[in-house]
Amino acid sequence: MKFTVVKKSVKSAARAGLLETAHGVIETPVFMPVGTLGTVKSLTPDLVAEQGAQIILANTYHLFLRPGADLIARAGGLHQFMHWDKPLLTDSGGFQVFSLAKLRRIDRDGVEFQSPLDGGARHKFTPELVVDIQRQLGSDIMMPLDVCSNPHDPKEKIAEDLQITLAWARRARLAARNGEAAGRPALFGIVQGGLHEDLRQEAAARLRELDFPGYAVGGVSVGEPEEDLYRIAQSTAALLPVEKPRYLMGVGLPQNLLQCVPFGIDMFDAVLPTRLARHNSFFTPLGLASILNAAYAEDWAPLVDGCDCYACRHFSRAYLRHLARAKEILAIVLLTMHNIRYLVNLMRDLRQKILCGEV
Ligand SMILES: [Zn+2]
Structure with missing residues (x-):
C-alpha cells in the first residue's frame, strides 16, 4: 500500500x-x-x-x-x-x-x-x-x-x-x-x-x-x-x-x-447511510428527512434537487413515500443508493475544493 x-x-x-x-x-x-x-x-x-x-x-x-x-x-x-x-x-x-x-x-x-x-x-x-x-x-x-x-x-x-x-x-x-x-x-x-x-x-x-x-x-x-x-x-x-x-x-x-x-x-x-435508509430516512442539505412525512404525499420533486443518484434521477418523493408506506423492498434499495451517493458526492466536492485551495 x-x-x-x-x-x-x-x-x-x-x-x-x-x-x-x-x-x-x-x-x-x-x-x-x-x-x-x-x-x-x-x-x-x-x-x-x-x-x-x-x-x-x-x-x-x-x-x-x-x-x-x-x-x-x-x-x-x-x-x-x-x-x-x-x-x-x-x-x-x-x-x-x-x-x-x-x-x-x-x-x-x-x-x-x-x-x-x-x-x-x-x-x-x-x-x-x-x-x-x-x-x-x-x-x-x-x-x-x-x-x-x-x-x-x-x-x-x-x-x-x-x-x-x-x-x-x-x-x-x-x-x-x-x-x-x-x-x-x-x-x-x-x-x-x-x-x-x-x-x-x-x-x-x-x-x-x-x-x-x-x-x-x-x-x-x-x-x-x-x-x-x-x-x-x-x-x-x-x-x-x-x-x-x-x-x-x-x-x-x-x-x-x-x-x-x-x-x-x-x-x-x-453504517448510518444504509441503516438510516432501512428506517426510511435520507440525507438532504438541510439535514435528515423521513420519506414517510405526509408533506411528501403529492410531492413530485426528487429526494434532493440536483442529486445525480438513480433514485433522484427517476423517482418522486411521492412515489418513494408510497413504496415506504407499503413496505416495499425497493424503497430501501433506492434510499440506500441515495444516501451512499450523497456522501460520495460530498467527499468528491470536498476533494475538489481542497485541490482548488478552497477548503
Ligand atoms: Zn439522490
Whole structure:
C-alpha cells in the first residue's frame, strides 16, 4: 500500500491524497460504505460501485463466526466470494469489545467472545489470530484487535484498556510484518484513549514507534457529545504523521464529514447511510428527512434537487413515500443508493475544493 498527499490545504489541515492498494487506487478523502457481513445491505456490488464507492468495509468478527474464515478462503477470498473487485478494509472485532460488552471477557492475551450464533460457544480472539483471519479474508487494509473503551468509564479504566490496546498493537504489527515483504495487506494502528487528550497523546506516540502504514482514530462515535468527537478527532489527527493515511472510525453523518476533513482526516466509515435508509430516512442539505412525512404525499420533486443518484434521477418523493408506506423492498434499495451517493458526492466536492485551495 502506498499513500501520496497530492495537495495540502493552506487554510486547514485538510489534504487530498491517493491511496494505492492491490485492488485499485482510492482518492481521499473518502467515505467507505459498510458491508459488515460481506454485503452492503440491500445493494448488489455493482450498485455499490455505481454510487461511486471506492472501498467498502467488512467485519472480521462477524465473518469469522459465520460463514467462517476458512470457508471464505476456500471460496478464493472475500473479494471473490462477494463479487467485489475494489479495495476492502476489514474491521478487527475491537468495536464488538464495546458493543457486545456483556458477551466478552478480556485478558492480557486476547478477548473471549460468547457467540450469539452457535449455542453460546466461546471463541478466543488474539491479536495474532485476528491478523491471520484478515489474511484469510484477503483484506487490503487490516485493523488490529483493540479495546474500544466506553467513554463514560472512569479514566483509570480507559487507561488500563489503552495499555492492553497498545500491547496488542505491538503483537499485531509483528504478526503482520511477517508477511509484509511478500506484498501482504497493510495493517493500521488504532489510537484509543477515550475522551482524554493525554491518553490519546500517549497512544499516538507509542503507535508511531511501531511505524504503521496508516493510523485510525478509534473509540469515537460511541455515544459521546458531538463537540467531544470534534475535539478528539482534531487533536488526535494532529498527532499522526502527515505522510500516512488517517482514518476516523465509525463517523459518517454529512455534517461530521464536513467538519472533520479540515482536521486532516482521510477516511471515514459508518453504517448510518444504509441503516438510516432501512428506517426510511435520507440525507438532504438541510439535514435528515423521513420519506414517510405526509408533506411528501403529492410531492413530485426528487429526494434532493440536483442529486445525480438513480433514485433522484427517476423517482418522486411521492412515489418513494408510497413504496415506504407499503413496505416495499425497493424503497430501501433506492434510499440506500441515495444516501451512499450523497456522501460520495460530498467527499468528491470536498476533494475538489481542497485541490482548488478552497477548503
Ligand atoms: Zn439522490
